[in-house]
Amino acid sequence: MENKDQYKQALESKYDCLLFDLDDTLYPKASGLSAQVTNNIKEYMILKLEIQEDKVPELCSSLYKKYGTTMAGLKAMGYDFDFDDFHSFVHGRLPYNLLKPDHVLRSLLLSIPIRKIIFTNGDKNHAARALSRLGLEDCFQEIICFETLNPNYKEAKPAVSEGKSELGQSSDNGDSALPKSPVVCKPFENSFEEVFKMLKINPQRAVFFDDNIYNIQTGKKMGLTTVWVGCSHRIGGVDYALESIHNIKEALPELWEAEESKNVKYSRKVGIETTVQA
Numbered sequence: 417m418e419n420k421d422q423y424k425q426a427l428e429s430k431y432d433c434l435l436f437d438l439d440d441t442l443y444p445k446a447s448g449l450s451a452q453v454t455n456n457i458k459e460y461m462i463l464k465l466e467i468q469e470d471k472v473p474e475l476c477s478s479l480y481k482k483y484g485t486t487m488a489g490l491k492a493m494g495y496d497f498d499f500d501d502f503h504s505f506v507h508g509r510l511p512y513n514l515l516k517p518d519h520v521l522r523s524l525l526l527s528i529p530i531r532k533i534i535f536t537n538g539d540k541n542h543a544a545r546a547l548s549r550l551g552l553e554d555c556f557q558e559i560i561c562f563e564t565l566n567p568n569y570k571e572a573k574p575a576v577s578e579g580k581s582e583l584g585q586s587s588d589n590g591d592s593a594l595p596k597s598p599v600v601c602k603p604f605e606n607s608f609e610e611v612f613k614m615l616k617i618n619p620q621r622a623v624f625f626d627d628n629i630y631n632i633q634t635g636k637k638m639g640l641t642t643v644w645v646g647c648s649h650r651i652g653g654v655d656y657a658l659e660s661i662h663n664i665k666e667a668l669p670e671l672w673e674a675e676e677s678k679n680v681k682y683s684r685k686v687g688i689e690t691t692v693q694a
C-alpha cells in the first residue's frame with residue numbers, strides 16, 4: 417500500500433492551477449494593442465482629467481510602474497473619475513481586429529489537464545473581447561479581472577489628498593513614500609492573496625505567467641512558480657523565461673504529466689520516479 421501511494425504521488429502533477437495574465441502574455445506586444453491602450457489612457461488624462469499635456473507621458477509611465485495600472489495611480493493621486501467611464505474610454509474603442517485567432521495556443525491550452533485561470537488587471541469587457549478575438553474564450557475556468565478584485569468599485573473613493581504628490585513628482589524612494597491607491601491590482605500582494613483565497617489556490621502548486629516583471633517578482637514572493645513571457649532571459653524572481661507563450665510545452669513539459677499519469681496503471685512496478693524536478 418505504501419508503495420502504491422508513493423507511486424501515485426510521484427506521478428501526480430506538481431501543479432494543479434495555472435494563472436495567466438492576458439495582455440502581452442497571451443498575445444504578443446507586437447500586435448500593437450497595448451500601444452493603443454497607452455495612447456487612449458494618455459488621451460483620457462488630457463481630455464477628461466485635464467492634466468497638462470507635456471506631463472502626461474512621464475506621469476502615465478511612472479504611475480504604471482508604481483501602481484500596476486496608470487488608473488490605480490491616478491486614483492492614488494486623488495483624481496476622481498468613474499471607473500466604468502475610464503474603461504469604456506480606454507478599451508471601448510480599441511481596434512480588437514489587431515488580435516487574430518491563435519489556434520496553436522488554443523490547442524496547447526486545451527491539452528493541459530490543469531485548471532486554468534485568467535488573472536488580469538483589465539476590466540471584464542476587455543478580457544471577454546480580447547479572449548474572444550484570440551479564440552481562447554473557452555480555455556479558462558475562471559476570469560479574475562478588475563471587477564472581481566474590486567467588487568465595490570462603484571463606491572470606491574479616490575485617495576485623500578493628504579500627502580498627495582504634485583503631478584509628476586511622486587517619490588521614487590519605495591512604496592512607503594507613495595500615497596495608497598484604493599484599487600486592488602497586480603503587482604501588489606493583496607491582489608494575489610485575494611485570488612488565492614477566492615479560488616482556493618495553493619501557490620506552491622500553481623504556475624503564474626505574466627509579461628510584467630513586477631508582477632512576476634511579487635508572484636515569486638507569494639510562492640508561485642513564475643514564467644516571464646516575452647523575454648528569453650531569466651533574472652531574479654523568474655523561474656522560466658519564454659520568448660512566446662507558444663514555447664510553453666518545450667519549457668514546461670511537466671504540465672502535461674497529469675494527463676499521462678491518468679493513463680498509467682498502478683500495476684506497474686514502483687521504480688525510479690520518486691521526485692519530479694523542474
Ligand SMILES: [Mg+2]
Pocket residue numbers: 437438439440441626627628
Ligand atoms: Mg500584461
